[in-house]
Amino acid sequence: MKVGEKSKPIEILLVEDSAGDVRLVKEALKENKFLNNLYVARDGVEAMKFLHQEGEYADAVRPDLILLDLNLPKKDGREVLAEVKGDEDLKRIPVVIMTVSEAEEDILKTYNLHANCYITKPIDLDQFIKVVKSVEGFWLTIVKLPPR
């Protein structure tokens, strides 16, 4: 299933307020051989603007995958998730929750809001890199994504 569209990069929107985490995700993705374009939104409001192609994001691409942190300034990850999954057009985009929270209520709530999967950020660097790599690998090589 390694498609001929390998040349066509995958578009990823990372919604994350921590610069350190953004860098770690970038570093992890760098180690993967897949082509990708990573866009970063630093809060929930910015993320929604990007997805709705508003303002400075008028030319933004539609992402193939959203990596979403839960604790965000202005509009938190749960709200972003609810809006994406409540939007007829956006709801097909897979949303991967990446958070430090291990709380059962967070896990339950986000799945109830139709999150596609929930991942707790590993504390160890190697584990973190491994998880980001396997998330990308899974959505790129195993999953058939809906057409853009």
Added chain:
Amino acid sequence: MNNDTRTKQELIRELVSQEKRIAELERSEAQLKRAEEQLRAASRYSRNLIEASLDSLVTISSTGKITDVNTATEKVTGVPRNKLIGSDFSSYFTEPENARAGYQQVFMQEHVTDYPLSIRHTSGAITEVLYNASVYRNEKGEVLGVFGAARDITERKRAEEEIKTKNEELAAASEELVAANEEFEAANEELITINQELQRTEEALRAASSYSRNLIEVSLDSLVTISSTGKITDVNTATEKVTGVPRNKLIGSDFSSYFTEPENARAGYQQVFMQEHVTDYPLSIRHTSGAITEVLYNASVYRNEKGEVLGVFGAARDITARKRAEEALKKTLADLERSNKELEQFAYVASHDLREPLRMVASFTQLLAKRYQDKLDADANEFISYAVDGANRMQKMVNDLLSYSRVGVRGKPFEPTDCTGILNQTLTDLKVAIDENEAIITHDALPVVMGDELQLVQLFQNLIENGIKFRSKEAPRIHISAQENGNEWIFTVQDNGIGIDPQYNERIFIIFQRLHGRENYPGTGIGLAICKKIVERHGGRVWVDSQPGNGSTFYFTIPKTGGLKP
């Protein structure tokens, strides 16, 4: 004839005067007898009150010898009156030192209140009591000794106290009097002798009566007798003090009117008649100044010689100070609990939120190591390796601190939990360590207890893991068992490991305390601290018994409350 007549007349005169003397003596005897009766009644009354007291009463001489006791004291010690009197008072307490200290205190301060002691019965049974004691004096005001009243505060069980109606000494004296009376008509001389005897008896009775009365008056407890119609018939000084009403006003008035809740007082009074006595009946006395004194009443019926109930004798102990102390203690405990909760919450939040910045420090030092190790000089490599090591260690500690604070913050409600199931779960979780160390783990039947399943697994796991981790050269052998001990289960986890120096018995349960270098035994030193927290959350205790080189036995208790047998 004349002589005869004269002699006769003289004889008649003599006879008349003799008769007069007899009549006088008879009159004087009758008077003395009446006085004696009155005194005897008064003495009997006071003595009856003392004997009717449910509190153990005792008088002690200035040399520490018991001089008098009441029935309650015989009962609580199991020692008869004749053995008690003349013996050292302190020998009946579990802590004679304390008893002697209290006794000294009475002399120094005139009285002590609520002095706690434990009396040992000859059967070995212990009765915890609170003493109110004061000095008592003769008529000249000289201190004769100490009068103490002990209230049973442990078992507030029925005191099947029978009121003693006869004073044996008085009865004996009375018999002597009866015998003397029979001999009365035989000789005038004997009348005089009897008169003297009567006088002596009267003095003895007067002394006995004033002695008993003194005891009643020096009592720090408010004492009262109430007639069958509810009128106060007698009070002591303490009752005047607590009500603020003088004796002459108190006597004859309705007893219930001095309480904040007269209804309750009357209910208690009725209860005495129905059950012969009440113990620790709580009431509040209102002083004329408005001040309230909270008291506990011990009360019983008292009878005349024929056994007819005359009324109620009540002794009230002021518990205001005790209650205030209890409330202060309760408040302190509540404050402590709150501050503990806050601290727990703080530790939880802090360790939870610290993980984020720490993850950054650890991740980027690791990344630094990964990318630049061997590209810089030897110093840089060393610095990086210390930074990575420190960050890793701190991560472990923050995580452990989080687990520790979770015990209190994130605990689940208790449910019946089968400890055999818990142990099996634990052994499954520890399979790798058990196999690697060829450990042999055995156990007896384990009970079902009320507990938090996840935490109990963690508890067993930490203790068994320790047994394996701190192993000796021999293969680890660990045995788990549980014994019933009253209202709790005592669990033991016994190993054949390296053991612990007893001087560290307490320290090992403190968070992040380690006895060994990290190189030999890894870990942050959280395991036993978590065990302690889990056990304490379950209402139990944990301790260790160990000698270096002889293995360790860890004990912990879980209260039975609702738990089931194995």
